[in-house]
Amino acid sequence: MQNSLIAALLFLALARPLWAAPALDTAALDPCGDAVAEAALDGARFRATDGRIIRLALVKAPELWGADGTYRNWPYATEARDALMARLKGQALTLFCEGPKTDRQGDIVAHVMLPDGVWLQGDLAEAGTVFVFPRPTRRTGLADLYAAEAVARAARRGLWAFDNLQPVDATGKGVRTGWFQLVEGTVVKAERVGVTVFLNFGDDWRSDFTAEIPVNTLRYYEKAGLDPLSLAGRRIEVRGWIDFKAGPRLLLQGPGQIRILDDTADKEKAPAS
Helix, strand or coil, rough: CHEEEEEHHHHHHCCCHHHHHCCCCHHEEEEEEEEEEEEEECCCCCEEEEEEEEEEECECCCCCCCCCCCCCCCCHHHHHHHHHHHHHCCCCEEEEEEECCCCCCCCCEEEECCCCCCHHHHHHHCCCEEEECCCCCCCHHHHHHHHHHHHHHHHCCHHHEEEEEEECCCCCCCCCCHHHEEEEEECCCCECCCCEEECCCCCCCCCCCEECCCHHHHHHHHCCCCCHHHHHEEEEEEEEEEECCEEEEEEEHHHHHHHEEECCCCCECCCCC
């Protein structure tokens, strides 16, 4: 029964027209080798046949800890891993890098192109098997990824079928310390205190949800053409890990973690790339 359910979820995630997946302009990226996938480690990371670990740039999979892991698997974590493996195994892949080639763990962080020319990240985002989650130095293709994710969200495809992976209201009780979440709300106040910028989503910063922008990341916002102080009164979505500092807080390491939402649900945009 469980295998049948997993197969059904994978079919729903992958059974959609391939033309819908966005394309990637690789002109601004650096070619960083080829790889043949041997095994998927989670929905956004795989091991190549030569032993290298490749992490997909700009996306995050539901966390997969395994039976003996420290934490419980997130919903759809196993299905996301299986979907990645079904898409990749045995294929010759082309890698493109932006910014640092590797992360702190030594994994290669790359955009992946399939032999048929399909951009893997766009394909997975449109299938609903990954979250878009950029780092500040990697932004090529971000707007297209958010558009692909919006398609999956609207269809409640893949991970978006699960209520506890949906965006939560910044002023409600759904914001949870220690969780990776998407939080939506209107910025009541945007202010600089010392060298740090705070986006307050409630009247009492001592208890309400706040997004914090550290001073060392402000250059990324300037480069993207986004003034965080201009977000006062705007309805936005932020995404990342929630911790606690005089109330629930989300650290925004780059502008790609912010999406500006229009008044209507079907008109959304990410900050300029």
